Amino acid sequence: MEIPEPHDPDPEPTDAGLLARVRGGERDAFAALVRRYAAGARRTAVLLGAGEEADDVVQEAFVKAYRALGGFREGADFRPWLLRIVANETRNAQRAHRRRVAREGSPAAVPDGLLPGSGAAVDPAELAVSADRLAALWLRLHALPDDQRRVLVCRFLLDLDEAQTATVLGVARGTVKSRTARGLRRLRALLDAAAPHGDPAAEGAGHG
Template identity: 35%
Template sequence: MTSTDESFAEFVRARSPALLKTSFLLCAGDRGAAEDLLQDVLERMFCRWRRIAGPPEPYARKALANAAANRWRTRSRRVTEAPLDDVLGPSEPGHEEGVIARAELVRALAALPPKMRTVIVLRFFEDYTEEQTALALGCGKGTVKSQTSRGLTRLRELISPDASELLEERR
């Protein structure tokens, strides 16, 4: 293995778990889609590894956000999948409240429009500033502010008080 290959492998080992969390949230809780999205982004990054200027993690996060947006655009032209959540009924009791609140939060994130969801994920789960979020999405700071405000309002409407507390902790 070359030193370039080793440095990329080390980056993947060290940062994949954190990048998978971001991908999971961008994919509205679909673990399979999140893994596919991350794999696609890492594959593209490997081809460009020597040319990536600066730290690779911000590059990876921006690539995830862009790739997720591209998937939403192309998916909206295709037949959508039918979730089995309604068919299977409610989950079994006994799960820790935090797990339930997180699951509810992920479902609420899935109900947001893609750009709004991306803004919320970058701002509150990746701790991006407004400026970093605007730069990552290629939009203005005002757009980030309005999408954040509308997104938080919509999330509060969609989630229970327990999950709302979890959201407030992330702030």
């Protein structure tokens, strides 16, 4: 007897497929995009300095993204396009609440979600060392010029490539490359200057 092959569940819809449905009038399709990218959008807002305004920034970004879909180029990558709106809204929040954001966004406080995962295989001692290194890195990252800091956040904390970073920040790809190089040099110098001699953990943070 022939055994029927198991039925595969419906594949996850692509961004392009969801966007086509949105253009066809299906609002639920945009809700699916919101669910898909909400966490990443919030992480972007937090890391770029939105502080406690992050949720409001993300909500406004999605509203503006929905309204701007008519200008979204078909076939383009949706994620960096969306994150550019998030980045712009973060800048707006910073300008509107400059003093409060400066206080809430103290570089001594590492944002939630940036610390290493707490899976069962994580050694608590190793996690503590990683957290210390990350706190030192976050502190020195905020000592960089804003343009260099934003590029490094996009490239290495949000895992965006050069082209995506250029889209998010609204600059040329060559600018991303040069700011990345300058920012890394300056960050390494700051970490080296802060590392006590003979402290392997501190030295590892500067050269890891």
